Amino acid sequence: MNIIEIIEKKRDGYPLSDEEIKFFVRGVTDGSIPDYQISSLLMAIVLNSMDDNETAVLTYEMAHSGYVQDLSMIPGLKADKHSTGGVGDKTSLVCVPVAAACGVPVAKLSGRGLGHTGGTIDKLESIPGFSADVSMYDFIKNVNEIGLCISASTAELAPADKKLYALRDVTGTVQSIPLIASSIMSKKIATGSDCIILDVKAGCGAFMKNEAEAKALADAMIKAGRAAGKKVSAVISDMNVPLGTNIGNSIEVIEAIEALKCRSESHFYDTCKKLASEMVSLSLDIDIKDAQSRCEKALESGAALEKFEKMISRQGGNSKVIEDYSLFKQPRYSYAYRAPVSGKISNIDALLCGKASCLLGAGRLDKASVLDLSAGITLKASKGDTVKKGDILACLYSDKSDISDTLHLLENSYSFEEK
CATH class of the missing domain: 1.20.970.10 (Transferase, Pyrimidine Nucleoside Phosphorylase; Chain C)
Known part of the structure; x- marks a missing residue:
């Protein structure tokens, strides 16, 4: 050939x-x-482009280009969840323990962040002592004994994708639905889970800029996953504005803990419940209303929070952070960004907020970047709120003494309908 x-x-x-x-x-x-x-x-x-069969074959071959995890020692249908990336997206920290509390064995491999989208592993590693480098033996043991484990992806999984992704990044070939779908799904298939729930983001802060693109990607991934014998479902979610109120690492973990305590901003909380319900419905083969009811009970009873606490402890972390947020690394400086005018907030640009958080130290500008796990942004006002000039719109946290570049980005991220 x-x-x-x-x-x-x-x-x-x-x-x-x-x-x-x-x-x-x-x-x-x-x-x-x-x-x-x-x-x-x-x-x-x-x-x-590629047709459905080409995409499915490419996905399968990439998945089997290296080590494919065997999770057969874990009873039941194992679930995994993947987000295409967004700003303030800490949903995995909530929906994984919720699903586990409902009886779904969740075996999740996650990545680190690069650019304006944060990674689940970075967030978890802001918990003092937490280790995401889990051996295969302990990965299976944790899922069997406590119902869940979130571990860092390894280079042994889908090595063909690693090579192709690196080339796509420098050759202007990133924006292709078949290539994006095969890249994501090859890694998910190689992790060995039976059920894959996809959170496909759409908006300025996501890779898919509109709902039509997001639906096309979701459709391609569903078909590729099902062709490989997996149960797959997808949720399209908005990423035009940041998800929740916190953008960073440790502060996103705190927001996730608050959600597990049923004390969270409604849009983020509802998104987490929707994804968790999909995981439960798909894995336990029950209708979505039953799954939603079980997820509500898992949250309200504290069972989901208990699962998260057990996962932290099992992976070497200090689970006392659940009740004492001061145990997280604290930033050297905090700043307030105030409304430049009076009026109604008509938009908060997710992409610019994500970039601003990166400049504070919360994200990687390149693969060699060292994260400031305490850095980030807390939004004090939401889209649609009416504010007065001088009101605090956001609190910024960083070890940097000069954040003028960050403030410039924030100035451009807010739009107002002035009175």
């Missing part, structure tokens, strides 16, 4: 055969196909 002929075939708009896709993924994994030819085929895919 000849990679040049495969490139030319896709360049001319023809679908690739299963064998041609297998040959390509194998060549990516073992290094026999050079980067420039891989990049050429990626661009041809961006320009001419």
